[in-house]
Amino acid sequence: MQHATQVELLKRTLALVERGVSECVESPSALPVDLYLDEQRYRRERDEILRREPLLVARSSEIPAGHFITRDLLAPLLLTRDEQGRLRGFLNVCKHRGTQLVGDAAGRNRVFVCPYHAWAYNPDGQLRGIPHGYGFQGIDRACLNLTQVPVAERFGAVWARHSPGPALDMDAFFGEQILADFDSFALDDHVIFDPQDIRRPVNWKLTIDTFLENYHVTRAHQATIDHLFWPNLGLFERFGRHIRNYYVKRNLQEILDQPERDWNLRRHGNLLYFLWPNTLVLVEPDHIDFSTVFPDGPLATRVLGHTLLPEAPVTEKAQRYFEKNNAILYSALEEDFAMAVRVQAGIQAGASDRLWHGRFEQALRWFHQGLDEALGEERVEVLGR
Template structure:
């Protein structure tokens, strides 16, 4: 992050700390509990938002030249990269009878042959052959190619729209400010560490909600991370539909009397980004954690998480250091899942029709407002 932005954010939270208040909205807000429980609402969020916006589907390093990768992310996805480095994305579906085409998770490009009737496709999605093709004379072969999806790369990651549409312009989508932030993190060459695929029986938005405020840390995370963070002190900013939070650590006062040119934002707190619509990025002092949250049904969530390190750990001690960091991170995440489960059980009981957001839970308001606007 540009140093001027670091100084601006740290000056802001220092002033808030002096007043013993957090950043936030002018007044509280509320949300109907039906936003989490209604099955029709879930279908609309999936079909009208999550399938129509760019979502993170892989790290660029996971798909090398001449390779393919498959993912099951609300739809079956096939990614291929040719020998020249061009990346393509397709629905992993044979156009004959709708069979999932490629069953392996990853491998080297080849002619992809459907396991049902042996229709064959090239890695560029073009239909290569139909056994006994005379039975399909008169059918426009162009409509039998794989369905191509928009795909692009930014921040060392692969982003795709999971439904057909125009090409992605990720610089415009993320905006100048967030692109500047992420470019400064220089993560294109970071290495993938400890990827995880987590499924839990809670609505996907309850999972996102736990990331977007630090009000709960003092109570819900007493056993894991509370000792690190200043109670309920943060900065919250909105960049279109994207969000940047800064959660302050207890060592903030070390800055007092220190020259501004020495200030280091990542030492004194964690940045938390919501990259619309479902990717959460936690920027820690020496590594960065990505979590993409997908609905796995109306009352279920799937979180694809991974850590990015500047380089491969060079010693067993270094590896153990990052493993220990992730043990703490995922222990805290399990505490969040436990709270989300209790919330879901509580709202299903019908105790109230609305949930309330305090002024310092403003990022939740922004997230849910953006969802409403997308429906």
């Protein structure tokens, strides 16, 4: 992040400390509980939003030239990179009878042969051969190629749409501020550490909700991270449907003894980005954590997480250091999941028809308003409107 931006944000944070309040919007808001329960709403979120937006599905480094990977997320994906470095994305589905084409998680490119009737495809998605092809005379072979989905690479990551559509314009998707922030992190050269695949029995939106406010930290994270953070103090900004939060650490006032040229935002708090529609990025002092949240059903969540390090640990001490950091991170995440399970049970009990967002929980409002806007609804209720 540009140093001028860091200084601006830290000055805003110091002003909040002086007043003793977090950043707030003008009024509280409310959300109907059926948005976490209704199967039709879940299907619309999956089919009309998540399957149509660019989602983070891999790190670019996971697909070297001449290799492929598969991902079974909101749709089965096959991602291939040719020897010249060109990346392509397909639905991992044979056009004959709809069989999953490639069962391997990764490997070198080859002719992909369907395990059902042995239809064969090249890594560029072109149909190569049909056993006893005379039985399919009259069919335009072009419509039998693999179904292509748009893919793009940005910030050292692969972003894919889970359905056919136009090419991805990642500059327009992220916007100027997010691009500036993430370009400054130089993520292309980072390495993956400690990938995670977590499934829990809660609505996917509850998982995202827990990241978007720090009101709960004092109570819910007493055993893990509460001692690090200033109680319920933060900055909240949105850029289109993306959100940037800054959660302030108790060591903030150390900067009062430093010249501005030495101020470092990452030392005195955690940046938390919500990248629409389902990726959360936690920027810590010396590493960055990614969590991409997928619905696994109306009442089920799958989180694919990984940590990015500037370089791979080269000593046992460095390895233990980052392992300890991630142990704290995922312990806190388990505390959040435990709370989300209690919320899920609570709203299913029918005690209330709505949930409330305080004035300092505005990022939750923005997330749910983004979903409403994408679906052409207006379910978030803002008091005073």
